[in-house]
Amino acid sequence: MGQIHRRDFIKVAGAGLGAVAVSSFFHDRIWAGVEPPPGSVFEDRFGVTPNDMRKVLAAALSKGGDFAELFFEYRLANAVTMEDDIIKESAEEVGLGVGIRVLNGMQTGFGYTSDLSLPKMKDAALAAAAIANSGGKFEARTLEAVKPGRQVYTMAEPVAQAPLSDKIALVKEAYLAALTADKRITKVSSGLTDELQYITIANSEGLLVSDARPQTRMRVRATAEEKGVRNTGSANAGGRVGMDFYRAEGTGPKDLGKKAVREAVALLSAVNALAGDQPVVLGKDESGVMIHEAVGHPLEADGNWKKTSIMWDKLGQMVASPLVTITDDATIPGYRGSLNVDDEGTPTGTALLIEKGRLVGYLHDRLSARIMKLPANGHGRREGFTNMPIPRMNNTILAKGEAAPEDILQSVKKGFYAQTYQGGQVQGTGKFTFSVNLGFLIEDGKLTRPVKNATLIGTNVQILKEVEMIGNDMAFFLGTCGKGGQWQPVTAGTPTLKIRQMTVGGRA
């Protein structure tokens, strides 16, 4: 992920450092610990009634579009950062606006405004309506409010409502834990972000649904130096959870501080990877990156209705080793990628993508489902009201296998083990990489020397067939996924797994 500068918030808030909130004022209508009331924050707080929404939808359909949708967003986000022993700054962000989308067959018109007055919303609707140029043929149905069928967020003790002093205490605790964990640590930074995103979706089919989505993340970075060698380690944790998450074992500020230090210190003695094709074992902790890139993105349905994904003509075919079963589950309670409804108001669920090696499904938004004549499955997501929804992942999971992780290691005489990651990237062609921050050499079935910064590359349909062993363990990587200029919180989970052979970048 690129760096985020202080004032890039207007476009990239929500990415990584993300987003923002603190003042109690903005939370006077936040419903602590309980479900939001019926109706929406947009009516209660900003006076936009369902009747107004219907008028805007009518304007959106006035040029002949066949479907129109309003996506209202009110986003409150906060960040606090510590550097060089002081709380350097805190930030608060308010995002407010509506994105208006009109579909005309396979075509999309889009407009948005941060002014929720009826005339400005109608202007934005007419801008979106320009995708069609015949007279209005479709009418907006009467809106009927529905509630999301599930609640997958922890609404108790929202981080967005916690006093700033409590958040500062967490950030300091993480900072000090890292700084004192090892005498080789020379610099530490820590930060906590949280947000609460209220959305209301109204569409011309009569759907009216609202959701309130918490999100939080804590990060620590630590730099270790010894004998002129310098390395940086990092750790993070979070999700759609409350303050209690940071008091739990394993995800507390001290745990994160120490984890960042372990990585930084291990990297001090790391060598370069040995370049070339070799057996690769992916450790469970963060190897979800591989599944996210190799399987998740290529199965997002937009690349498949456009026939530009390598997977578009492979439905029903074996695309992976029979050991491989992959799902995307948006309903895991409290997870970073989880949602009650997607950003088009479609209920979320679990999508089966690959079953015992066979490709059985794609991740759909409303448009791709319409074009491919398949049911929408709740994967239409958008970064905010200035973006159109597109098919995205939520929590992508490679199902557990039967092998003991130690047996997987022992099966490798000489190879590469991946432990932590910088990230990954994939093309529609199926060519993908993932970048390992810290790995290890495997020699005679054992992890020996630490290895730094190695990128692995392959084509998904080949590498998925090379999956030889899958462990009976499981862990999740917390990520922020970029696609089409939009950032989304996701997770990806994998057991330990072995790839028979893959190209590793390093030194020769």
Added chain:
Amino acid sequence: MSKDTQSMRGLAESLLRYGKSKGATEMEVAIDEGTEFSVRVLNQEVEKLTQAGSKGIALRVIVEGKTATASSSDFTKTTLEKLVDGAVTRARLSGKDPFAGLPDLEGVAVDAAALKIYDPAVGEIPAEKKLALAREVEAVGLREKGVTKSLGAGCGTVVQDRLLVNSKGFAGSYRRTSIFLGSSYQAGEGDNLFQDGWYDSSVSLKDLMGAEALGKKAAGQVTRLVGARKVPTQNVPVILEPPMTAQILGFLARCLSGDAVDQRQTFLAGKLGEAVGNGLVNIVDDGLLPAGRATAPFDDEGVPARRTAVIEKGLLKSYLLDTYYGRKLKLKSTGNAAGPTNFYWAAGDKTPDQILKSVDRGLLLTGTLGQGTVPTTGDISVGAFGLWIEKGEVVHPVAEITISGNLGELLKGVEMVGTDLEFRRALTGPTVKFSQMTVGGKGSAS
């Protein structure tokens, strides 16, 4: 100054007064407003059409050396005043930081008009014209031999206003325009597929690359990769095409940023004044470049734009600093509060063809995949696409390989720098030849 800008300036100044009354010792207000149009076509049909106006406001409040920031797209007075109240309250909970604060006012402001970053004609280009350009560029590329599919083409315009005022008396505003056009394609057979493309952008339509040339360039980027294969693992010289030089510059800019230097998260920390490359390394950050893609009269905190020699004949002359890290590092802001501006590798004296001919066996790097760059160490390890060179000639395309090296070592091993520098992107450079990188591919080198 337009009427809108005047009303925004009134809003910003009233917020400064409000902040002062609430206890802010220093305060800054920035407002962005923009109109956006973009059209995307796929197989000659309009796929997506976006038209919108957006705005955002950002505040920085300092109370006795303690900082808080806030931002909003909601411009209602109550929201903004509550944000200021909250920021003043929050600032008191931040640490007292001797380096915090607004930049000192500099006497000489940059004349925005001389920068040529605004063309009123851009806002007037009809939607039909932009749609026609996108269709034309896509069609040109689709006719090229070897192209199998369009991945879409697009054209768009942005008109952006920025206003910045602060409590030390700085007040500045500017307007800029941008138009972009581009397309990308797929090529290849079976499961050995490739994708690539090209785009161009400029302040004015008249300076934009023509659709015919652009479509051909975009198609050529991908058709030349068809049939690519792996090569054995080995150490070879690597030639970077200009967009790859730009990628290296992106990594270098991260390594030069004040926060990375201060946090010791860059291999360039503590190297000011030292040789960090050989004599062929000449890197400039020029915020004043006329019609540059990142040109503006002042940066994100009102520091006037300037031209900074960053690396001169291999010597590290300057980091890229904002006011805060400038003070903290006992240096001065370089006008880079928003990161690098027009950041480029100065042209050398070899033609791209001379550089190619100089390689007995090596890689011409045309594309990368992945983000394996570590500022703390300078290590690079990424997936790569390119053209294999034998005896000065391109012999076949390569893919599914990795390249790795260390930026510190690479800069000391620059062998040739091309004449082909163009200022069409904010980060830009000519063709550059590195003496050696490791290509990871078939087999192991050991």
